Amino acid sequence: MKHLKFLIIGIIFGIILSKSEVVSWYRIYEMFKFQSFHMYGVIGSAVAIGIVLMQLFKRGIIKDFQGNKITVKPKKKGFIRTFVGGSIFGLGWALAGACPGPIFVLIGHGAVSILVVLLGAILGAFIFGLLHKKLPS
Amino acid sequence: MEFILQPWPWYVAGPAIAFVLFLMFYYGRAFGVSTNLETFCTIGGAGNFSDYFKTDWKARKWSLVFVLGIIIGGVISSQYLMSSNAIALNPETVKELAALGFANAGSDYLPAEIFSVANLGSLKGILILLVAGLCIGFGTRYAGGCTSGHAITGLSNLQLPSLVAVIGFFAGGLLMVWFLFPLLF
Numbered sequence: 303m304k305h306l307k308f309l310i311i312g313i314i315f316g317i318i319l320s321k322s323e324v325v326s327w328y329r330i331y332e333m334f335k336f337q338s339f340h341m342y343g344v345i346g347s348a349v350a351i352g353i354v355l356m357q358l359f360k361r362g363i364i365k366d367f368q369g370n371k372i373t374v375k376p377k378k379k380g381f382i383r384t385f386v387g388g389s390i391f392g393l394g395w396a397l398a399g400a401c402p403g404p405i406f407v408l409i410g411h412g413a414v415s416i417l418v419v420l421l422g423a424i425l426g427a428f429i430f431g432l433l434h435k436k437l438p439s
Numbered sequence: 440m441e442f443i444l445q446p447w448p449w450y451v452a453g454p455a456i457a458f459v460l461f462l463m464f465y466y467g468r469a470f471g472v473s474t475n476l477e478t479f480c481t482i483g484g485a486g487n488f489s490d491y492f493k494t495d496w497k498a499r500k501w502s503l504v505f506v507l508g509i510i511i512g513g514v515i516s517s518q519y520l521m522s523s524n525a526i527a528l529n530p531e532t533v534k535e536l537a538a539l540g541f542a543n544a545g546s547d548y549l550p551a552e553i554f555s556v557a558n559l560g561s562l563k564g565i566l567i568l569l570v571a572g573l574c575i576g577f578g579t580r581y582a583g584g585c586t587s588g589h590a591i592t593g594l595s596n597l598q599l600p601s602l603v604a605v606i607g608f609f610a611g612g613l614l615m616v617w618f619l620f621p622l623l624f
Contacts, residue, residue, distance in 0.1 A: 303504075305501045305505075306504075307462075307466055308468070308501045308502070309507060309508040309511070311459060311462045311463060311466075311505060312506060312509045312510075312512060313508040313509075314462075314508075314512065315508070315509055316509040316510065316512015316513045316515070316516065317512045318452055318455045318456060318512075320513055321446065321447040321520060321521075322446070322449070322455075323548070324452065325513075326526050326549070327548070327550055327553065328528055328532070328544060328545055328548075329526065331536070332528060332529060332532050334612045334615070334616040335535070335616060335617075337528075337529040338529050339449070343448075343450060344449045344452045344453045344456065345453065347453025347454055347457070348452075348457045348595075349594045349595050351453070351454055352457050352460055352591060352592070352594070352596075353595050353597070355457065355460065355461055355464075356596045364461075364465070366466065366467050367466055367467070370467075372464050372465070374464070374469070374592070377584065377588075377593050377598040377604075378600060379600050381603060383581055383583065383600075384583065384589075384600045384603040384607060385604070385607040385610075387578050387580070387581025387582030387583070388589070388603065388605065388607020388608050388611065389607040390581065390582075391574060391577075391578025391579050391585065391608060391611060392609060392610060392611020392612040392613075392614070393611040393612070393614065393615045394570075394573070394574025394576075394611075395574075395575065395586075396611065396615035397571035398571035398572065400575075401575065401579075401587075402472040402473045402475070402476065403472045403509060403586065403587055406506050406509040406510050406513065407509055407510070407512065407513035407516075408513065409510050409513065410509070410511060410517065411516070411517040415549075415553070415568055416554070418565060418568035418572065419568050419569075419571055419572040422569040422571065422573045422574075422575070422576060423476050423573070423575045424576060425572070426572060426573040426575060426576020426577035427473075427480055427576040427579075427580045428485055428492075429576075429577055430580040431485060431489045431580070432488060432489050432491075434489075434580075434581075437581065
């Protein structure tokens with residue numbers, strides 16, 4: 303299969319998110335209540351190493367598997383888009399206790415109810431697509 | 440093997456997630472999950488309703504395969520790699536949740552009060568899950584990324600839009616947990 307490597311990377315990611323309890327609703331609640339360092343440690347250390355990786359990509363010290371320079375696309379600008387969109391996502395993240403990656407991990411755990419969250423998320427993306435021209439950026 | 444079966448501490452999980460970030464870029468792709476929500480819409484025929492979805496989803500097959508892998512990773516973990524589903528929560532958190540009506544907080548990954556199958560039989564139960572999903576789907580697409588795309592990739596790349604998005608994630612999350620939870624539960 304052409305994309306086998308992405309299947310394997312996905313499996314690794316799913317196992318990491320499971321074993322570190324990042325997919326637990328309680329860990330997200332705890333994070334937003336500032337009652338545990340766990341999630342801050344996970345995201346913070348990932349970002350700290352990520353910053354070094356990005357610099358190594360940009361300086362061409364780490365190249366991709368074909369020996370080409372790795373480029374990282376800049377994120378779309380826009381304060382309203384990122385702040386309002388981000389806040390709406392935050393409401394859902396805290397309520398469901400799961401962001402998109404963990405939603406799929408929890409499907410793998412056999413959590414039936416998370417399928418309703420996934421359905422809602424797909425509908426939410428659909429509504430965004432319908433409205434995107436009318437929304438301020 | 441004993442280490443694998445125990446919950447992994449943050450200083451194992453964080454660097455491991457950075458390794459996943461590295462692998463994705465090494466193989467020429469960006470690290471992110473929420474764009475797949477749009478891909479599902481495209482596959483489901485959303486292009487008939489909005490040009491926004493008229494994209495070539497086959498060019499994003501690699502990402503769908505990544506998501507399939509995430510699900511399989513969840514299956515493998517829950518079947519073989521977890522000796523217990525209990526979460527070692529701060530006792531303060533357990534006490535607080537009990538006051539909100541969440542019994543036995545931390546005895547499993549998910550609270551039965553929100554995720555039990557029986558809850559799917561009540562309107563409130565379904566609405567909580569569906570509205571949470573709507574916020575996740577709409578919010579991530581409006582913001583242009585979720586935890587992996589903005590918080591991990593974007594912050595690593597020192598992107599200002601990602602910092603604003605992450606501040607937004609927290610604004611929404613804090614509002615939900617501190618002010619809306621007491622009204623909802």
